[in-house]
Amino acid sequence: MSVRLVITDAMWDRIEPLMPADPVRGRRWADHRRTLEAIAWKYRTRSPWRDLPDELGSFQTAHKRLLRWAVDGTWERIFTAVLAAADADDEVAWTVSVDSTVCRAHQHAAGGRQKGAIGRSEPADHARGRSRGGMSTQVHLASDGRARPLALIVTAGQAGDAPAFEALMARVRVPRTGLGRPRTQPTAVLADRAYSSRAIRGQLRxxxxxxxxPQPADQIGHRLRRGRLGGRPPGFDAEAYKQRNTVERCINRLKQWRGLAMRTDKLATAYQAALHLATILVWTRQ
Structure with missing residues (x-):
């Protein structure tokens, strides 16, 4: 069987120095590059773990590595390091767009353990909820001005966009490679009407x-009915808003992986780890 690989030599040159070193005691890590290819293959094709091709090694190794590095924060550390290197090369466009997308949950995503969930970061509901289309997970995403992810979180499918905004923006944090504090402040944030609230506008201000x-019609009508007490309308740059398509394009990039477009993981920890791997490959491919 011939397996199509996605990690080029140039991408691996950027990722390899960020990988964990072999443990001092015990067995050495299996080949990191092959393991990353195995995880990527599983989520690109949405195949069961047991169908992993022999060329990509043991499926138990890939699955355990995905969860282990999710719990100890390795995936997030690699992602943060990749962002820091890109920012040092002035590759990050700091006009940030924010949006969310709903991903259907396959029936295999049901049955996550209710007690003793793996790691403290695993939510009690495993980021699964019932929306119009059935059981689903919502991915909240912030992208830079070149349609590449800067931060993401997952919630249950019925969760709203606005309540997740503060937590999402708190994850926009790019360390400096030299001296200085991490950069957390975009020049502008572009979002649709679902994010139009006094709390969000006040936080950004x-x-x-x-x-x-933009303001939704009901907010405009409410302000006009109050007359002078309604105050001035918030400023809105229609020309700058045209760039909001960057977050839609970023979502499309991630959903090219079938295992991310439809969730099959029981644990939100594993699903978010796969999202982080996809974002790492997006940045290193540039």
Missing amino acids: RRGIRAVI
């Missing part, structure tokens, strides 16, 4: 971030 968010 306090941080000195320009909000490019």
Whole structure:
């Protein structure tokens, strides 16, 4: 069987220095590159773990590595290091767009353990909820001005966009490779009408971030009915708002992986780890 690989030599040159070193005691790690290819193959094709081709090694090794590095934060550390290197090369476009997408949950995603869930980061509901289309997970995403992910979180499918905004923006944190504090402040945040609230606009104003968010019709009508008491309408740059398609394109990039477009993982920890791997490959491919 011939397996199509996705990690090029140039990408591996950027990823390899960030991989964990072999443990001092015990067995050495299996080949990191092959393991990453195995995880990527599983989520690109949405195949069961047991169908992993022999060329990519043991499926138990790949599955355990995915979970282990999710629990100890390895995936997030690699992603943060990749972002820091890109920012040092001035590759990050700091006009940030925010949105979310609903991913259907396959029946294999049901049955996650209710007690003693793996790691503290695993939510009690395993980030599964019932929306119009059935059981689903919602991925909240912030992308830079070139349609590449800067931060992401997962919630249950019925969760709203606005309540997750503060937690999502708190994850936009790019360390400096030299001296200086991590960069957490975009020049502007572009979002659709679902994010139009006083709380979100006030949060961005306090941080000195320009909000490019249109008002929904009901908010406009409510302000007009109050007359002078309704105050001035919030500023809105229609020309800058045209760039909001970057987050839609970023979502499309991630959903090219079938295992991310439809969730089959029982644990939100594993699903989010696969999302982080996809984002790492997006950045290193540039």
